[in-house]
Amino acid sequence: MKALDDTKIIDLFxxxxxxxxxxxxxxxxxxxxxLSHSIVKDRQTAEECExxxxxxxxxxxxxxxxxxxxxxxxxRIIRHLSLNCCxxxxxxxxxxxxxxxxxxxxxxxxxPDDVQCRIEDxxxxxxxxxxxxxxxxxKRNIFVRRYWYLDSIASISERFALSQSKIxxxxxxxxxxxxxxxxxxxxxx
Amino acid sequence: xxxxxxxxxxxxxxxAYVEAADTAxxxxxxxxxxxxxxxxxxxxxxxxxxxxxxxxxxxxxxxLPMLSISENTSGGMGYEGYMAYDIxxxxxxxxxxxxxxxxxxxxYQNLLHYNEYHIASGADFDxxxxxxxxxxxRLGLDPSNLTVTDNAPSEEEKQQITKKYEAGGSVVPxxxxxxxxxxxxxxxxxxxxxxxxxxTIHFDPVVSLPEEYNFTHYASYVDxxxxxxxxxxxxxxLIGMDNPQVNIHGGDYNxxxxxxxxxxFFDAADHDIEQIINYNFNRVAxxxxxxxxxxxxxxxxxxxxxxMGDYPIISSGxxxxxxxxxxxxxxxxxxxxxxxFIKKVELIYRTGGYEAYYMxxxxxxxxxxxxxxxxxxxxxxxxxxxxVEGTYISNMPTWDGSFN
Numbered sequence: 001m002k003a004l005d006d007t008k009i010i011d012l013f014x015x016x017x018x019x020x021x022x023x024x025x026x027x028x029x030x031x032x033x034x035l036s037h038s039i040v041k042d043r044q045t046a047e048e049c050e051x052x053x054x055x056x057x058x059x060x061x062x063x064x065x066x067x068x069x070x071x072x073x074x075x076r077i078i079r080h081l082s083l084n085c086c087x088x089x090x091x092x093x094x095x096x097x098x099x100x101x102x103x104x105x106x107x108x109x110x111x112p113d114d115v116q117c118r119i120e121d122x123x124x125x126x127x128x129x130x131x132x133x134x135x136x137x138x139k140r141n142i143f144v145r146r147y148w149y150l151d152s153i154a155s156i157s158e159r160f161a162l163s164q165s166k167i168x169x170x171x172x173x174x175x176x177x178x179x180x181x182x183x184x185x186x187x188x189x
Numbered sequence: 190x191x192x193x194x195x196x197x198x199x200x201x202x203x204x205a206y207v208e209a210a211d212t213a214x215x216x217x218x219x220x221x222x223x224x225x226x227x228x229x230x231x232x233x234x235x236x237x238x239x240x241x242x243x244x245x246x247x248x249x250x251x252x253l254p255m256l257s258i259s260e261n262t263s264g265g266m267g268y269e270g271y272m273a274y275d276i277x278x279x280x281x282x283x284x285x286x287x288x289x290x291x292x293x294x295x296x297y298q299n300l301l302h303y304n305e306y307h308i309a310s311g312a313d314f315d316x317x318x319x320x321x322x323x324x325x326x327r328l329g330l331d332p333s334n335l336t337v338t339d340n341a342p343s344e345e346e347k348q349q350i351t352k353k354y355e356a357g358g359s360v361v362p363x364x365x366x367x368x369x370x371x372x373x374x375x376x377x378x379x380x381x382x383x384x385x386x387x388x389t390i391h392f393d394p395v396v397s398l399p400e401e402y403n404f405t406h407y408a409s410y411v412d413x414x415x416x417x418x419x420x421x422x423x424x425x426x427l428i429g430m431d432n433p434q435v436n437i438h439g440g441d442y443n444x445x446x447x448x449x450x451x452x453x454f455f456d457a458a459d460h461d462i463e464q465i466i467n468y469n470f471n472r473v474a475x476x477x478x479x480x481x482x483x484x485x486x487x488x489x490x491x492x493x494x495x496x497m498g499d500y501p502i503i504s505s506g507x508x509x510x511x512x513x514x515x516x517x518x519x520x521x522x523x524x525x526x527x528x529x530f531i532k533k534v535e536l537i538y539r540t541g542g543y544e545a546y547y548m549x550x551x552x553x554x555x556x557x558x559x560x561x562x563x564x565x566x567x568x569x570x571x572x573x574x575x576x577v578e579g580t581y582i583s584n585m586p587t588w589d590g591s592f593n
Contacts, residue, residue: 072204079200087193098193105199106192125201132206144210147199154463161494165471166316169323 006070013061021054028071032078039082039150049085053078079148101150104171108178131181135174142167143174253498255583256296258518258575259545268520269571271441272562276532276554276569278448280410281438282455284464285536287505291461294502296577297547298495301384306362309369309542312384316492321371321382324488327427328390330375339368340381385542388488390427395482405481406449413437413450420452420475420483427486428473430456436468442566451476466493469538470547497546500577505534508551508574516579518550518586521570523559530556532569536576549576 009027012020032053036046056077066073086098132140138160145151145159153171157164273279285291300311322332342350347366354361370383379391398404402419403412417435421428434457439450453474455467470491478484503511511517513528533554538547550573560568579585 069204072207075207076200083197102192102196105195109195121201124198129203132202140206141210144206147196148202148207161496163493165490
């Protein structure tokens with residue numbers, strides 16, 4: 001099966017043609033499974049997450065129309081599903097790693113509290129995107145690898161050919177800068 | 190909001206950033222392409238080496254660059270031998286053991302190159318600056334209030350040196366006046382970071398440990414272990430590791446039959462290989478002076494950014510065969526006495542500044558019957574055999590019958 005343009009795949013979703021899922025799977029399945037596997041560290045669970053991702057995409061396209069960012073759209077779904085799996089399935093033994101990342105993220109919050117996500121998604125996304133736009137490319141990529149892709153320090157170090165201590169230092173500074181940015185801009189999250 | 194919500198909501202960031210981080214220029218790939226070209230130049234040598242060291246070709250990665258062994262890098266007087274009454278007295282916390290099932294290990298290029306005048310080039314002063322500020326911060330100093338200087342000679346010193354050279358009928362070599370270290374001095378602490386990315390911390394005044402601790406050159410293993418525990422707790426920030434492991438190493442004797450141990454820390458890691466790398470490279474060491482006070486600490490953080498690749502390694506048994514065949518490096522001034530005198534083997538990286546590549550070796554401790562003392566102290570000489578598959582080594586060492 002030849003890989004289709006994202007636009008055509010989205011058209012198939014809109015036409016409620018189930019081959020849309022086959023084409024999406026053919027084109028992005030490996031990357032999505034790999035992303036999920038890097039979070040859940042379990043092949044079978046990653047495959048389940050991949051299937052659930054297509055189902056959710058089927059349910060949400062339309063109304064969403066991610067013609068120019070289909071992979072990112074699917075990746076965001078599978079990231080969310082994989083994170084949930086880690087939280088809900090203790091057998092995955094990944095909860096410690098997720099806790100570690102959560103603890104790091106908590107350092108970015110000016111005044112962490114137990115109120116469930118009171119900030120609007122749109123406002124949150126705008127704030128983070130604005131912050132990310134101010135980082136230089138290297139720092140931004142490191143930050144995104146760590147907190148979007150949930151990569152280990154060793155893996156980021158390997159990817160960018162930088163020492164682990166450099167990665168840790170960069171992340172530490174980024175977290176501080178993000179907290180200061182959120183404080184200064186008056187975000188209440 | 191708590192951290193887990195924040196982590197979850199990171200999923201909302203601009204897809205362009207997500208995509209960019211996935212396809213970001215991978216420095217390593219560029220590096221590989223460059224080395225790929227060099228590797229091609231070594232093709233003839235590969236063929237020769239393959240004939241010398243037969244192997245199962247089907248299992249070997251084909252895109253790894255060739256490596257060269259650096260000989261005579263010790264640069265010191267005497268030879269590497271350890272005196273002890275029994276091999277079991279020589280201790281360390283090396284995470285490698287003969288049961289380790291490791292089939293490949295990373296090899297790194299040493300970015301420093303030395304010319305005939307032993308002047309180094311290739312140091313990254315930005316990294317050194319970042320490192321020295323990091324160490325200062327770990328010592329509780331405020332990096333924003335510190336002045337970083339270097340050790341370049343003053344104009345007056347330059348003139349004196351120039352005159353000396355001229356008096357000898359020569360000129361000052363290029364680069365002789367360039368700085369080789371960065372320095373911070375503050376609050377009774379002097380930090381010096383050299384080009385090998387070693388931070389040396391001088392405590393002035395020296396630091397006294399509580400009375401119950403015996404931090405002296407010839408303290409027993411038990412006493413040294415107690416001091417290490419104290420230092421681990423007292424200097425947690427300076428050590429700066431998530432899970433510091435104590436490495437009490439030594440146990441050898443001097444000619445006066447005094448046994449000594451040293452204290453280092455390295456970060457334990459989830460992964461065997463990462464732990465081996467930390468043990469060999471990323472270390473923090475503490476030193477006592479003659480009065481049992483803490484006067485010096487060192488933080489080792491060599492630049493490992495140029496990774497050559499993960500190279501297949503041979504077993505210690507295969508390494509022993511090579512040792513018996515004469516394929517070793519050693520500064521021991523005696524003929525290899527025979528297989529029955531091999532008393533211990535461990536896997537280490539040779540990390541000396543003059544190594545072209547930081548690569549793993551098997552270090553064999555070989556009892557030297559010719560060097561045994563009358564009081565029963567034996568001498569265990571160090572013999573190194575490259576742990577990387579011979580196919581990847583362009584100049585496998587061969588003992589030629591001479592001594593260094």
